[in-house]
Amino acid sequence: MGKIKTFALCMALIILITIPILILGDTFNFETDNETLDQNVIVLKDPIVSIEIKDVNMAKEMQDAIDALEVKGVDISDLRNLKTEYAAYSNEERLALLEEDFEIVNKYQEEKQKIVQSFSEILNEEGYKNLNIYEFTKDHKY
CATH class of the missing domain: 1.20.5 (Single alpha-helices involved in coiled-coils or other helix-helix interfaces)
Structure with a gap:
């Protein structure tokens, strides 16, 4: 017991x-x-993360368009130059955002928008409206 x-x-x-x-x-x-x-959650409210995601998506769409045109034998040197400029402005924009220089950030965003429009116009001139970059840039908001 x-x-x-x-x-x-x-x-x-x-x-x-x-x-x-x-x-x-x-x-x-x-x-x-x-x-x-959850330590792996990406906070999309962070402007740096948001800009980086847009830049990665845009770079992917640009590269897909360049690859598609290269296979068809179209001269893509201008498109490659625009893609390189876009990447350079993206890097500079991220640095300016880290330094909290919003005037320069706005300037770089305007330049990137001009590059995307030029890229889209070249595709339009070549008659390739059916590529994703054209649809992607039509509604792309900065």
Whole structure:
């Protein structure tokens, strides 16, 4: 009988200790934001991340258009130069954003927009309106 009584007291003690810990643990997790628990979440409200995603998407669309035209034998030297300029302005824009020089950031965004429009116009002149870059640039907002 002594062993059963000891076992019951030990179990009661363990339960009395674990229940408050479980309740407090849930309370602490309930008060925290779900995004803070996941370290791999990309916060899209960050302007640097947003600009970088747009730049990567634009560079991909430009490269896809260049590849498609290269296969067809079209002269793509102007398009490659525009893509290189776009990448350079993107890098400079990110640096200016880190330095919080928003006047220069706006200047670079305007230059990038002009480059995208020039790229789109070249595609339009060549008669390649069906490429993704044309559709992508038509509704692209900076």
